[in-house]
Amino acid sequence: MTRTDLEHRLRLFFENNVYYSTDDFVNSIQDGYDESIAFSGAIVKATTIPFTAGVSYYDMLTLIPDYIGVHSIFNSVTKRWMIPTSIRKLDQNRNDWETAAGTPEYFVPINHRYVVIYRKPIVPAYGNMYVFYRASAPTLGASTDILIPEDYTACLEDYCIADLLEQQQEFTKAGIHLSTYIEDLEQIRVWIQNQRIPDFQPNLRG
Amino acid sequence: MMIWTDEVLEMLAEDAEQAINVDLACIYHRFMFTITAGTSVYTLPDKVRSIERITIKGQKVWPCNWEDLQLLTPGTVFVNSGTKIETSQSRSLFYALHPTNIHDIRFYPTPNENFTNVGDPYSPDTGDKCIISCMRNVDSSDAISSLPAYIDRRTRKAYILWRAFFKEGKGQNLKGAAYYKKKYEFLVSQFRKINEGAFISKRYCLDDGELAIERGNYPKPTLPPNFERVNYR
Numbered sequence: 001m002t003r004t005d006l007e008h009r010l011r012l013f014f015e016n017n018v019y020y021s022t023d024d025f026v027n028s029i030q031d032g033y034d035e036s037i038a039f040s041g042a043i044v045k046a047t048t049i050p051f052t053a054g055v056s057y058y059d060m061l062t063l064i065p066d067y068i069g070v071h072s073i074f075n076s077v078t079k080r081w082m083i084p085t086s087i088r089k090l091d092q093n094r095n096d097w098e099t100a101a102g103t104p105e106y107f108v109p110i111n112h113r114y115v116v117i118y119r120k121p122i123v124p125a126y127g128n129m130y131v132f133y134r135a136s137a138p139t140l141g142a143s144t145d146i147l148i149p150e151d152y153t154a155c156l157e158d159y160c161i162a163d164l165l166e167q168q169q170e171f172t173k174a175g176i177h178l179s180t181y182i183e184d185l186e187q188i189r190v191w192i193q194n195q196r197i198p199d200f201q202p203n204l205r206g
Numbered sequence: 207m208m209i210w211t212d213e214v215l216e217m218l219a220e221d222a223e224q225a226i227n228v229d230l231a232c233i234y235h236r237f238m239f240t241i242t243a244g245t246s247v248y249t250l251p252d253k254v255r256s257i258e259r260i261t262i263k264g265q266k267v268w269p270c271n272w273e274d275l276q277l278l279t280p281g282t283v284f285v286n287s288g289t290k291i292e293t294s295q296s297r298s299l300f301y302a303l304h305p306t307n308i309h310d311i312r313f314y315p316t317p318n319e320n321f322t323n324v325g326d327p328y329s330p331d332t333g334d335k336c337i338i339s340c341m342r343n344v345d346s347s348d349a350i351s352s353l354p355a356y357i358d359r360r361t362r363k364a365y366i367l368w369r370a371f372f373k374e375g376k377g378q379n380l381k382g383a384a385y386y387k388k389k390y391e392f393l394v395s396q397f398r399k400i401n402e403g404a405f406i407s408k409r410y411c412l413d414d415g416e417l418a419i420e421r422g423n424y425p426k427p428t429l430p431p432n433f434e435r436v437n438y439r
Contacts, residue, residue: 031360034356035356035360035396038356038357038396038400039396039399039400052329054329054331055328055329056328056329056330057236057328057329059328059350061354062350068354068356068400069400087258087259091266095265095266096261096264096265096266096332098261098264098330099264099330099331099332110234111232111233111234111401112232112354112397112400112401113234113350113354114234120329136354136355136356137356166385169379169382171379171381171382171384171385172381174385175384175385175388178385178388178389178392182392189399
């Protein structure tokens with residue numbers, strides 16, 4: 001489905017389809033797309049980031065403008081995946097871990113912006129890491145495909161209807177569509193994160 | 207027809223930032239902290255909302271509570287810069303909040319060296335530095351200390367409209383206020399999920415705390431994604 005397709009569906013929903021301008025629809029669709037992609041994690045990308053000598057904390061949001069959260073990191077020098085861990089475990093390992101120089105083997109996400117690595121290379125041009133990350137939504141063109149699975153595009157449609165109705169202070173109607181949007185968004189999130197491999201059974205072993 | 211004046215909207219925009227600070231402690235920040243030899247109590251900048259970690263010369267300074275600190279230092283007291291008894295001075299091992307000011311912290315033992323606030327806190331080394339990691343206030347004038355674009359505008363808008371429709375007088379609409387309140391709370395809860403759950407490849411679990419992936423086959427119950435990350439409610 002493209003932005004034009006969705007706009008057409010919205011025009012069909014609003015019986016007086018000239019009441020809202022094309023700009024109203026475009027802005028609303030883009031807002032809804034930004035929000036639903038950010039919250040559902042529907043787009044995952046990979047990119048190359050060079051290790052910087054002496055740097056422990058990487059500002060991913062500056063290095064990768066569409067970064068939302070880290071998925072996994074591969075050290076291309078050692079050809080090994082880096083292992084996710086936590087600050088507390090690093091503290092237990094050695095209390096000056098931030099300053100430790102060596103081969104990057106572990107990483108800890110701090111928040112929506114920073115990721116810290118342990119240990120840090122101190123030689124210039126050490127090499128690269130491949131970062132797999134959840135990405136924010138791109139700007140939609142008229143014929144750009146919307147990267148939400150077809151079954152769940154009703155979610156975006158509900159966002160737009162709520163958004164357009166609230167602009168006319170139709171809060172009761174908008175509230176109904178907002179609730180539906182919230183439920184649908186949760187369904188996408190759960191499907192993307194948990195239900196794509198029902199074959200896999202998590203268990204209590206490590 | 208204009209419903210609200212610019213003055214009202216600007217006031218609500220300021221309120222929105224404060225509300226977001228309270229509801230989303232998510233802006234991670236590190237800074238070099240100036241330390242003076244012989245002084246144990248310091249006032250942190252107002253922007254600090256919660257202390258995540260302190261290091262001196264690259265070594266972690268461990269947090270402790272005020273009662274424990276009294277037992278550790280029965281012969282030391284700090285009332286103000288003129289009235290103090292600073293015994294045992296060396297590299298600080300512990301810090302605690304200090305009752306003289308809500309932003310005051312006290313180091314123990316009292317630092318015996320001077321540290322400046324010059325340097326890059328994101329590339330720490332073992333030099334003479336004190337680095338404080340914290341969660342800080344949102345500051346829209348600084349890109350690094352702002353909320354990311356995918357959440358910022360809509361969250362502020364929802365808060366401002368919630369409070370504007372709730373306000374007494376012209377334009378009051380309680381149905382509208384309830385709608386935008388729900389929207390604001392939804393956006394805040396989703397952003398918390400991003401901070402807690404973006405890291406989907408990680409499974410927090412109860413184990414021995416070692417940096418090993420696997421150690422035997424004993425059960426490791428999976429804990430919620432916010433385990434060990436108590437800032438987010």
